[in-house]
Amino acid sequence: MQDSQPGLGDTSAEEFRKELHELADWIADFRQNLGSLRVAPNDKPGAILAALPAEPPEEGEPFEKILGDVDRVIVPGMVHWSHPMFLGYFGWTTTAPAILGEIITAPLNVNAMTWRTCPAATELETLVIDWIRQWMDLSQEFGGVVYDTASVGVMHALAVAREEAAPSVRKSGLIGAGAPVFRIYASEQAHSSAEKAAIALGLGEENVQRVPTDVHFCMDPSALRQMIARDIRDNFKPLAVIATVGTTSTASVDPVPEIATICRKNKMWLHIDGAYGAGFAILPENKSLTSGWCEADSIVVNPHKSLFVPLDFSVLYVRDLKKLRRVFTLVPEYLRGDTVEAQKNYMDYGIQLGRRFRALKAWVIFRSFGRDGMAARLREHIRLAKLFADWIKSDNRFELAAPVSMGVVCFRFVGGGDSTVEQLNSEIVEKINASGRAYLTQTKLRGQTVMRIGLGNVLTTEKHLRKAWEMIQETANAP
Ligand SMILES: Cc1ncc(COP(=O)(O)O)c(C=O)c1O
Numbered sequence: 363m364q365d366s367q368p369g370l371g372d373t374s375a376e377e378f379r380k381e382l383h384e385l386a387d388w389i390a391d392f393r394q395n396l397g398s399l400r401v402a403p404n405d406k407p408g409a410i411l412a413a414l415p416a417e418p419p420e421e422g423e424p425f426e427k428i429l430g431d432v433d434r435v436i437v438p439g440m441v442h443w444s445h446p447m448f449l450g451y452f453g454w455t456t457t458a459p460a461i462l463g464e465i466i467t468a469p470l471n472v473n474a475m476t477w478r479t480c481p482a483a484t485e486l487e488t489l490v491i492d493w494i495r496q497w498m499d500l501s502q503e504f505g506g507v508v509y510d511t512a513s514v515g516v517m518h519a520l521a522v523a524r525e526e527a528a529p530s531v532r533k534s535g536l537i538g539a540g541a542p543v544f545r546i547y548a549s550e551q552a553h554s555s556a557e558k559a560a561i562a563l564g565l566g567e568e569n570v571q572r573v574p575t576d577v578h579f580c581m582d583p584s585a586l587r588q589m590i591a592r593d594i595r596d597n598f599k600p601l602a603v604i605a606t607v608g609t610t611s612t613a614s615v616d617p618v619p620e621i622a623t624i625c626r627k628n629k630m631w632l633h634i635d636g637a638y639g640a641g642f643a644i645l646p647e648n649k650s651l652t653s654g655w656c657e658a659d660s661i662v663v664n665p666h667k668s669l670f671v672p673l674d675f676s677v678l679y680v681r682d683l684k685k686l687r688r689v690f691t692l693v694p695e696y697l698r699g700d701t702v703e704a705q706k707n708y709m710d711y712g713i714q715l716g717r718r719f720r721a722l723k724a725w726v727i728f729r730s731f732g733r734d735g736m737a738a739r740l741r742e743h744i745r746l747a748k749l750f751a752d753w754i755k756s757d758n759r760f761e762l763a764a765p766v767s768m769g770v771v772c773f774r775f776v777g778g779g780d781s782t783v784e785q786l787n788s789e790i791v792e793k794i795n796a797s798g799r800a801y802l803t804q805t806k807l808r809g810q811t812v813m814r815i816g817l818g819n820v821l822t823t824e825k826h827l828r829k830a831w832e833m834i835q836e837t838a839n840a841p
Contacts, residue, residue, distance in 0.1 A: 373425075381425045388429060389461060392437075393444075396821070400798030401448050402441040410439040446821040447800040449830055452638055453743070453769060453818035456672040459730035463723030464672065472719035476697065477705035480719070484706055487721040490728065491677055494663065497644040497733055499652055504661070505683030507711040508675060508720050512637035512662045513555035515678035516604065518690070518712050519660035520546065520559050522680060523602045523631030525689045532689055536564050542599035546570045547589060549581035549616055551609040553635060569598075578765055579614035579807070581605065583621060590628055602631035605658075607651055608639020608668075611805040611814065613767035615639060618654030626657065634661040637676070641668030642744075642768050645737050668768075668818060670736060671724045686711050743769040743817040746827055750815065753831050759838060763807050769817035772807060775838050787811045790837045800830045 373381070403409075413435045442448060444456050474483035491506040509515050525532050530539040544565050548556045550572040557567045571593070574585045590600045603625055605616040618634065625632040634640070634655060640663035643651045655661060661679045665671040680686045691710040693701055701707050709715050731739070751766040751773075759777030778786045788811050791804045803814045815830070 384426070384429070393458065393461070396442060396444060397446050399437070399442055399445065401445045401801045402795055402798055403439050404796055404798060405439065410435060413439075441801065444819065444821065445801070446819060446823065446826045447830060448819060449815040449817065449822070449827075450801045450803045451816050452667050453816035453822065454667060454673075455670055455819045455821075457670055457727060457731075457820050459727045460670065460672045460723055463726030466726065467719050467722045470719060470722070474717040474719055475709040475715050476700045476702070476707040478700045478702050478707075483717075483719040483721065484708060486719075486725055487708060488706060490721045490724045491679075493728060494665065494669070494677055495679065498640060498655075498663070499643070499649065500661070500679060501656055503681050504679040506677045506679040507683070507686065507708060508677055509712060509714070510674040510676060511555075512553070512635065512664050512676045513558055514712070515637075515660075515662035515676050516555050516633060516635065517559035517562050518678055518686065519631075519633045519662070519680065520563055520565070520602060522685050522689050523633070523659065524563060524565070526631065526685065527599065527601055542597070544569060544601035545590075545593045545598045546602045546604065547573050547586055547600070548604035548635075549573050549575050549579075549606060549609070551575055551579050551581075551611060551614060552604055552606050553610050553637070555635075556604050565601075575614070579609060579612045581616040581621065583617055583624060586621065587624055590624065590630075594628075600628055600630050602633055604633045604635050605654075606639075607634055607636040608642070608768055610638070611770075611807060612764035612772050613639060613770040614764070615651060615767065618658070620654075622654045622657035631659045632657060634658045637662055637664040638667045639768060641665060642740060644669070644733060645740055665724060668740070670727050670731065670739065670820070675720050675724055683711070739820055740769075746817045746822070746824060747771050747815075749824065750817075750827055750831065757835065763810070763812040770814065771817075772805065772812045772814045774810065774812045777838060784811050786838070787813055790834060793837050794830075794833055797833075800833055802830070802834075 414431070443454055472480045472483045474480045474487065477484040487508055491508065495504060495506065509518070524544065527544065528539050528541040531541055546556060546560060546565065546569060548570060556570045560570045561567050571589055573589060574582050576582050586603065593600055603621055605618050605621045607615050607618065622632055639651060640661065642648050659681050662676060664676045666673045666675045687710050690712055708717055747766050747769050750771050751762055754760045754762055754771070754773045759775060761774055761776050763772040763774045775787050775790060776783060788804055791802050791813055794800050794802055804811055805814050806812070813834070
């Protein structure tokens with residue numbers, strides 16, 4: 363009897379080995395030559411689609427041809443987030459160990475929905491979550507779960523907050539449970555995932571109330587107190603506060619201890635959005651970042667933003683993880699045989715059933731760099747951010763737009779006439795990005811457009827940063 367019919371089954375082992383070697387060279391070359399590529403394409407929308415056949419393939423094609431199209435169409439059609447001149451967002455990174463971790467993950471083909479469907483994936487997830495907990499000095503009361511993103515993390519955290527405040531919502535829904543109109547508070551600098559979570563949970567976008575910030579873009583606790591008092595008078599039920607440690611625009615840090623006191627007094631859930639900033643707590647000199655965390659009910663940290671794990675890898679910690687399980691555990695009959703009591707089945711801790719083996723790549727990176735290696739790289743990003751800030755301060759046509767925090771610098775060109783300066787700041791970013799030689803972002807602070815760089819890429823050196831600064835100065839000179 364034939365093993366498999368010709369044309370069926372998988373690629374032959376011999377062919378596969380050959381392709382893998384080819385791919386290994388391709389990856390190493392790509393990584394080595396990345397700095398010589400354009401950071402971003404300058405194509406019009408639709409250019410990628412126009413370069414690829416619209417009809418699906420009828421016959422299979424050789425891998426060589428497919429890889430050729432990756433070179434021809436995909437690579438030039440990308441913003442290269444790993445490029446050393448990519449200074450957008452949080453300057454986010456991948457690393458060689460991360461790529462190796464991703465490669466090992468692919469053939470294992472895991473679905474980590476229950477312990478039984480992959481004991482190693484489940485237990486490694488538990489281990490890696492606990493390593494990060496130890497690095498951040500978080501108490502053992504906190505247990506965690508890995509999701510794709512912080513947006514999904516905050517949604518799950520607020521679902522637990524809602525269930526704690528109105529225990530029958532899971533069963534009867536908001537109306538059936540006669541739940542009050544809940545209110546959630548986050549600073550005007552907090553991420554829009556707060557509203558997205560409220561939308562998804564049926565709490566209502568408008569019930570996320572934005573709290574004013576102080577001159578340093580940190581939440582003003584006295585304004586929070588007043589807003590809560592006002593809402594109680596108006597028959598709303600204050601449910602939760604989202605305090606941000608490392609806001610999206612400026613990486614500012616809300617005063618968590620004071621916010622925690624307000625939450626305790628009003629019996630509210632305290633969620634800490636440390637998507638970007640929490641990773642910096644692995645530095646002993648940054649321990650002040652964690653003050654008040656012992657009072658939190660949930661904390662989200664994105665190692666895919668600041669701890670060198672490539673997208674996606676976000677951990678939600680909940681004090682007493684059983685609370686999260688109570689909201690989301692639901693075992694259909696066909697999975698009952700796969701659940702082992704007393705073992706962690708991660709499907710019980712969120713909406714998702716099928717789950718990738720995300721912990722593996724994190725484990726490879728954390729072991730390859732060690733805490734020391736990660737700390738040294740974070741310190742370098744902080745050093746570069748401060749150095750860039752010094753350059754800004756030394757040129758009177760520019761000013762810092764916010765205190766420099768972590769790897770983020772917000773700054774503004776103020777050398778033009780009053781009426782054009784707003785537009786100029788935006789134009790400088792647009793022009794540099796269109797040149798393909800560097801990539802920055804822009805944001806608005808107090809209604810003014812500011813330029814922004816994020817340092818987080820292991821390939822970005824002082825030389826790259828100097829080049830970017832010169833480019834910004836030249837572009838500002840020739841508007
Ligand atoms: C402070 C903060 N929280 C949450 C998020 C959302 O992150 P994610 O893309 O993981 O959902 C971001 C994204 O930049 C962020 O800056």
